[in-house]
Amino acid sequence: MRAARALLWILIALAGAASFGTIAFVRGEPVGAGHLVVAAVCSYLIGYRFYSKFLAAKVLALDDRRTTPAVRLDDGRDFVPTHRWVVFGHHFAAIAGPGPLLGPTLAAQFGYLPGTMWILFGVLLGGAVQDFVILAISLRRDGRSLAKLAHDTLGRWGAFAGSIGILLIMLILIAVLALVVVNLLAESAWGLFTVAATIPIAMLMGLIMKGRSGGRVLAATAIGLALLAAAVAGGHAVAGHTSWGPAFTVGRLPLAGAVILYGLAASILPMWLLLAPRDYLSTFVKLGTVLLLAVGIAWVRPELKLPAVTVFANGTGPLFGGTIFPFCFINIACGAISGFHALVASGTTPKMLMRESDARMVGYGSMLLESLVAIMAMVAAASLPPGQFFAINSKMTPEWITSQGFPVTVAEMQTLASHFGETTLMGRAGGSSSLAVGMASIFGGLAGGDRAAGLWYHFAVMFEVLFILTTLDAGTRVGRYLLQDTLARAAPRLAGSGWGANVATSAIFVAAWGYSSSAACSTRAGGSAFCGRCSGSRTSSWRARRWPSQRRSSFARDGRAMPG
């Protein structure tokens, strides 16, 4: 038995090594996207089985005899002993935002190889370790938050820097998330209708589930998923309708206002009415879509059309400035390592775990799953024709892109846009549109073919925005908690959970990120479509605010409104 297990691990290692060898050394002939997925999954299996076990046993010395905060401090509200699979689902939903989707798409500017290597090595040695270690530390310290841990251990200046840094990062990243949503949905009636419909659907589910009986949860799930499918399909009819179509075709600034109002509502309303059912609904969509994408890649077997390393590694790329070092590692944060996860791992998760040893599966395991999402995004980007990829993601003209060795024409881009039911796909910077095109191409190969291309495209857009809005609303609420903690020293009344303190601190926090995002929306060049959610303690989120507005493209010069 022992020998059979050893043989199995040797086979997994060999399969992973063979796929690594193929993606790293094969040049001049097409490489199947499946190699990326096989290399990733084998690496994750080995990392989880050996490295995380070593960390659990030798470094963190996890001990199930030690009672967890959830058990010791059980109060039925914040500290609640919860089944480990439910905690796993919660933790994954909380950490998985748009970062693993958009970061790899943007970093594909350097080719698929650098980003893929960073995602795999970064997550195994850095990201998953960080999530796991922070979770274990918080677990040993009564489930305390990162800011509180810094306060307890780092001394006055370290604690001050940590608290200010966390609050500033939350503000910037939520402002950037709002911009991503606005850029995705502006002038897109189909996408806006579908996403807007998820809000009343989630609230309806919340009302149905209020009773919390098993049957009600099942009924709410069935109704929610059916309505969600109807909203995706019905969006097409709404977009084509003579009066409904224009009503859902909204400009950037009004849309930014609507997103701000939504953030305020999500921060103020009770958890069960909006946030919890949206989390629940989006977890189904997140995991279901990722699974479907994996099946699609296995079935369609797309080839990686992007070179392993492009000419833009020297810093002349059209998506963003900067050389491969350090900007490949800055753009891909969430799929490899993200400081934002530390806030979750020292927030709700340690207050729910029943056993110390479960921290390995929840902390290390869910980060590996998120990294797999990043690999899927890389596959979707790299399987597009490179000319189309750069035309979608940059404001550069097709002539310039063609001159760099990636042929593309205006007519080709128009055909592509009409194929997916859009008016244009050129210059939709930020990664989200090209990701939707890549995903829709793979899904189209799985079912429906060309006839379903538009449906799949808008499904992918809805999938992305659902990811982002769930982060935006939960992030706003967490930001409100942080602000309450910070202001409580000066104004103790703001620390309470009463309506007055709730509304006042929510309004302050939403006004802060809302101002940034609406100001960016109102500028001529538009804001960023980059996701900074998971940039955590790193620099990418504010860097992202820079590059769209500094571009000197023909689009900017002739004063055309820039689509997302």
Added chain:
Amino acid sequence: MTAAPLAFLLTVTMTAGVKLIASPDPALGFLAKAAAPGAHPVEAFNARVDAVVAGVFLILVATVVLSAARQCVRVLSGRSPIEPDAPPRGGGAGPAFGEVPEVGGRTRCC
């Protein structure tokens, strides 16, 4: 075990931060962009704000890392105690966080 990834991330983050502020290329550096001839006043202002924000974050990161390093030195040299962990279910002291029990009852700090 986590020092090497920390060193790498610190290098990446600090290099990127310094480059974004001080790179002479207007397509990359905030200050160069703000000073570029023909820059739109609003864009130039935004670039300066970005440079300040980037600088503040670099200082915050450096402060946290230096504070953590100081605390590590204090703990390793025995001048500062490791905070005791919450007790195990059966009572008695478990190994403190960061300490690995070894045969013979000695403990080793990681």
